[in-house]
Amino acid sequence: MIFIKLRNIALFLCLLLPFNKLVAADITLSSQSEKVHQVIYKHPAQKDSSQMNQTLFETPDKAFYMDVVSVYCFADVCKIDTVRIYWNDIGKYQKFELKPGINLEKAKGEVFTAPDYKKLQLILKDENSPFKNISIDNIISTQQTEYGDIDAFSGATAINLDESVSIKGAVLTVYTLWHWANGGLVSMIRKITADAANSMDLIDYLANKDVEHKLFAIEQLTKRKAYDALLLESVKSQYGVESQKLKRSVISYLENAPEEVYINAIMDLFDSDNSKQRIDCLQSLIVSDTHLTVDLYQKLYRQLCHQKTYHEVDLLFTLLEKNTTFSDEQIDPLFIFLTNSNILISRRAYWFLENKNINKRQEKILKEFLKKNSEYL
Amino acid sequence: MKRRDFFVKGALGVVATSLLPVVASAAPSIINTNMSDRSKDKWLQVGSGKRGIPNREQIIDVDILVIGAGMAGISAAVSAARHGAKTLLIQDRPVLGGNASSEMRVTVNGAPQERETGIIEEILIENWVYNKQESYPVWDHVLYNYITRQPNLKLMLNTQAIDAVMDGDKIKSAICWGLTNETEYTINASQFIDCSGDGLLAAIAGAEYRTGREGKDEFNESYAPDQPDGWTMGECIMMITKDMGRPMPFKAPDYALPFDYETAFKDKHRRLKQLKEGFWWIEVCDDYDIIAKREDTRHKLMAYFYGVWDYIKNSGNHPEADNLALDWIGSIPGRRESRRFMSDYILTQNDILKNPHFEDAIGFGGWSLDEHNPGGIENLSEPASYFHQKSKEIYEVPYGILYSKNIENLSFAGRNASLTHIALSSTRIISTCALMGQAVGTGAAICLQKGINPRELRKKHMDELQEQLLRDDVFIPNRPAVDTNDLAKKADEIMGSSTVSGNSKFLIDGVSRDRGEEIHHWESNGLDAELQLEWKKPVKISRVELKGDTNVLRKIMMHKNPQKNIQQKQILDVPPELIKTATVEARVRGQWVEVAKIEENITRLIKTSFDQVKTTAIRVKLKETWGYKNAKLFEIRCYS
Structure with missing residues (x-):
């Protein structure tokens, strides 16, 4: 849940510093006009629901930050500091800051070293850290493991945290901060940004070089079922970006469009000299159970001579097999595949064609193919 | 019986064995009771009105005999049977699982870095189908179902291998005693796999074994003691409590030993962090012959355990235990260490921490070097365990530690493999033992097919064994499958x-x-x-x-x-x-x-x-x- 109000803030009278600049000379004062969002978020390490109300700040340049506790400590013996966590406009964690003179602590009161802070930043940047899927109870057990209080006999159940994904002696702190940075607050920030974005804003996001921004825009456009021409073209153009995730997102956006829009758009993409791109389109057409219209046939057949890989030829025939009747105009062009030097391709065509209603000339061609390639059939 | 030909030593032999050095051959058997001799039996079967002598002898012929049905033995027997060998699995308890059974309830842990696959995983997943409630008695029967439905595999519970009939350096037969049916079995087999933990059959057969701790010089093990000694890691019993929702009194049994909590709690490991499932540091060890002391140890463990529980319930220091009552407590200690049988290779601390590549790798381990206190709860001056160090990555376990160096047709899996004391402190974890089991079971089946023994298998056919294990979903680090038949x-x-x-x-x-x-x-x-x-x-x-x-x-x-x-x-x-x-x-x-x-x-x-x-x-x-x-x-x- 999010509550928003605007206020002028001489924010955070306590001064904050980037984690790697813990020197007094670098003090900066925040006094911008910012939006304040009251959000309800139960951190997975919180013991109860009493601490769920949080204040999330949105800066004029659409960044977000929140002041959070550094650790939820179950033994009540930890030093708890305030840490400021920063996200960008789509909820991607950016950095953390501490007040001057404040240092995070590890076990036995040992303070974080410069490499520890650097490592913490790397861990918090990792959205898919092992912390993502483990509960606080696992972490407590892991803490015990570090002190040895666990045993094969009695049922050691602690997860094993590689040193590269945690900081020895500070697992609870890292766990706490990771879930601030990458937990449920992320979707809240995304929702705030999405709710405030109009179509043109989303087109701007599509133009952003960052793939995550592009994905964010496509996600929002899919949710909004926004398929006007400008948006459609903007999204389609993203397919050319070298990111499998983005390509999948584009196809998924198209698959959610009205059928006519989908077919036109997917066939536009299919009209390409890139085999992988054509495979993506054919796979989509097969999954989406599209009705094979005359127009669709024409568009598919335009690409027949470019079909070079077995995978796409197989997909093409799988798609065509959805039809039960074929005209001579639909059958005849397919004979071109029988001459393909790749036996997988020519054989696939042969098996497709052998049961079709074909003329004598075509029948003869098939017989010749059978005679020549019987060892492969 | 022919086996008596081998029973030539009497009491003097026993005295001599007690003085054996650390590397020792097994004590010659002094069993000569001929348990199945019922010639004095005066049986009247009133239903038929006939007198007779009950038949209490059976001869069983199998290809492979697996002794001990803990998770290692189960894995060995199932893999042997699946590869076509007529296999018999015997277990001297009424339930399956060994340390993992309802009698002991040791968690089926494995390498914490990544989980084992293969037979052990099959069983763990199957348990969630039949036993979502996580009941240990039900788990016993999940195992029973799993074993008894395997083709080529026969199970005999309550059956203990107590003697070996030898043919030179080969075991010809195992003599077994049926604890519940007064029957003496002579089990003839081509290959024998001892996964019983203590390895009585292997010891009697004459397989070389060790007990105690190697000195650090012998294998350059930094965590070993300066001088060799006789200590083994100890045994534990576990418990489960339940919250009765009302104050529950507790009266300690007469044999309970008082708990010196002030001294015990000086060690950070010996704490009462939970009151639900037992305390692994209530542990009793022995510095000479832990097997001989088994019954004394059990009594001591019960005495120490009730002493601790008496402290929890009646000291006034643990009001959170007021409503708690004991619901289950083990009567059979779970054992960490006893005999370690010697093979052509002995795995050491350095193999675990430095993780060398073994050409004959058959699986992996990953638990830390978790060496328990010599003396256990009777030695409060030392930490309950040392948790020396763990391998950063999983380490390879070689086949070369899984067969006897001097008995030709005998393999091992589990804690009785060829390990130093320090290496055992890591490999003893149950799923690691199960991987060894799957390897020796598969290996024994291949031996049978080829008419060879494990040593020759290791020398000439390791690729075949590894390929089969990989096909059967065992993961062997640094050994991709290259099966040419695929x-x-x-x-x-x-x-x-x-x-x-x-x-x-x-x-x-x-x-x-x-x-x-x-x-x-x-x-x-x-x-x-x-x-x-x-x-x-x-x-x-x-x-x-x-x-x-x-x-x-x-x-x-x-x-x-x-x-x-x-x-x-x-x-x-x-x-x-x-x-x-x-x-x-x-x-x-x-x-x-x-x-x-x-x-x-x-x-x-x-x-x-x-x-x-x-x-x-x-x-x-x-x-x-x-x-x-x-x-x-x-x-x-x-x-x-």
């Missing part, structure tokens, strides 16, 4: 539905799990996914095998305290990623024909077999998982 590797094209990660070509790369960032899987984008292999020329296929995903980075063990798994949000079910429903089709003369159907699958290794077809393509349709949105595979294999 026709999937010879496919001219492998392709699949659109993916979210990985590549269909990774399914034939011989590595059946991801290695960190190194991907070895294919994951579809959604279900009703398809995978297709094509060959230019027709091939004959009768088996298609898949390896699915069970997320080997996640824990799947049941726990004696089910609440713990709930708190830790462990999935208490079949892994959701696992393929549940699928079909296999073969293309025959251009037409797809369904040749196998996979339904309600609960194993990572999914095997299908069908009448051999001559085909140019195989298509697998992956229709349903146990909950995950995509189909994820690590391997596909095809065989004639």
